[in-house]
Amino acid sequence: xxxxxxxxxxIGALLMHVSATAIAQTTQIYNKYCSSCHAADGSASTAAxxxxxxxxxxxxxxxxxxxxxxxxxxxYGVRHKxxxxxxxxxxxxxxxxxDLVVYIRKLAQ
Numbered sequence: 405x406x407x408x409x410x411x412x413x414x415i416g417a418l419l420m421h422v423s424a425t426a427i428a429q430t431t432q433i434y435n436k437y438c439s440s441c442h443a444a445d446g447s448a449s450t451a452a453x454x455x456x457x458x459x460x461x462x463x464x465x466x467x468x469x470x471x472x473x474x475x476x477x478x479x480y481g482v483r484h485k486x487x488x489x490x491x492x493x494x495x496x497x498x499x500x501x502x503d504l505v506v507y508i509r510k511l512a513q
Contacts, residue, residue: 430503437491438504446511462512474505 435444441453446461448454459466466474476482479492479501491501 426503430500430507433496433500434504434507437494437496446508461508467509467512471505471509474508475501478504 439450441448441450441456441458442461443449443453448458448460450458452458469477473483477484478489479496479498481490492498496504
């Protein structure tokens, strides 16, 4: 039984590390592709964000969108008027875009 508990603890610690690594990678992606307009906190309070009238990612309007709608906006530029995202064509993988959706959800918390 003791061996099992150690294994469970090890697996839990490994998952936390993977999770922390994934969060760090997604933060880097957000900072590289999104924060210049949407700001680090999602508020769109940057000069570029104000000029382009970028969405506040923490807002009810954005947070009320489905995950699929947010995904399509990031990946393909759907619902975008001033700045065509289309990050799927600019090198982001499906997983990276999906991780950004989760990241954007957390900005509102």
